[in-house]
């Protein structure tokens with residue numbers, strides 16, 4: 001029970017890494033609020049996880065400031081200030097083919113704006129509206145889900161990479177400014193993780209190519225990320241802040 005009675009807010013908690021983190025945080029005693037723009041999947045996730053503990057779902061599009069503000073106001077009034085904020089939601093490679101993940105020459109400005117707005121501005125807004133209440137309590141853990149794409153160069157996913165690089169910089173900046181308030185701020189940099197986001201591009205050929213570059217020779221699971229998020233959320237990481245921790249089977253180490 002590493003998170004007993006702590007309140008954890010997880011964005012993008014309806015699927016993949018956010019969902020696995022919600023499950024693990026609940027089993028560790030946390031009260032969990034998941035936020036997602038996919039209302040159907042979010043309601044289902046909350047119903048499925050309800051036997052594990054106190055969970056609620058709030059529908060919001062992180063790219064829409066009024067919706068983020070309303071969701072945060074609701075959390076503060078109904079649940080109180082969070083102890084843990086996991087800014088996990090993101091849009092990337094293949095979500096419904098909605099955005100092209102393309103070279104800079106083939107990236108329309110609208111796609112660039114939309115990806116930055118969700119991945120970077122959404123996390124900024126969540127942290128702005130919930131962080132103030134965390135500062136007031138003089139303790140807390142803020143975790144960003146970045147990507148190894150924000151740490152090393154990757155080809156032809158420029159808008160995504162820029163958004164994740166922004167999260168990496170924001171992590172360090174907020175660790176510097178919120179440390180004296182007792183708030184720890186860290187980022188996870190996942191490698192290839194088997195979730196709906198990248199599943200459509202995990203063909204046999206691309207999987208083989210990825211595996212050849214991963215020392216542990218496997219694609220990561222959502223539970224791999226949840227385990228690291230739990231560590232960063234817990235008191236075991238009490239002296240850890242400002243860190244960008246890769247969870248990638250060793251991919252960027254070689």
Ligand SMILES: NC(=O)c1ccc[n+]([C@@H]2O[C@H](COP(=O)([O-])OP(=O)(O)OC[C@H]3O[C@@H](n4cnc5c(N)ncnc54)[C@H](O)[C@@H]3O)[C@@H](O)[C@H]2O)c1
Pocket residue numbers: 011012013014015016017018035036037038060061062063088089090091092095118122145146147148189190191192193194195196197198
């Ligand atoms: N899967 C990977 O290989 C990989 C690698 C590196 C980083 N990441 C990052 O991990 C995070 C989690 O992704 P995942 O792999 O679990 O994918 P996923 O698609 O399974 O989950 C992402 C969740 O975010 C939600 N979401 C997206 N845009 C939103 C918005 N505007 N408002 C509210 N919710 C929104 C989606 O509905 C979904 O439930 C993302 O930030 C992603 O960029 C993933």
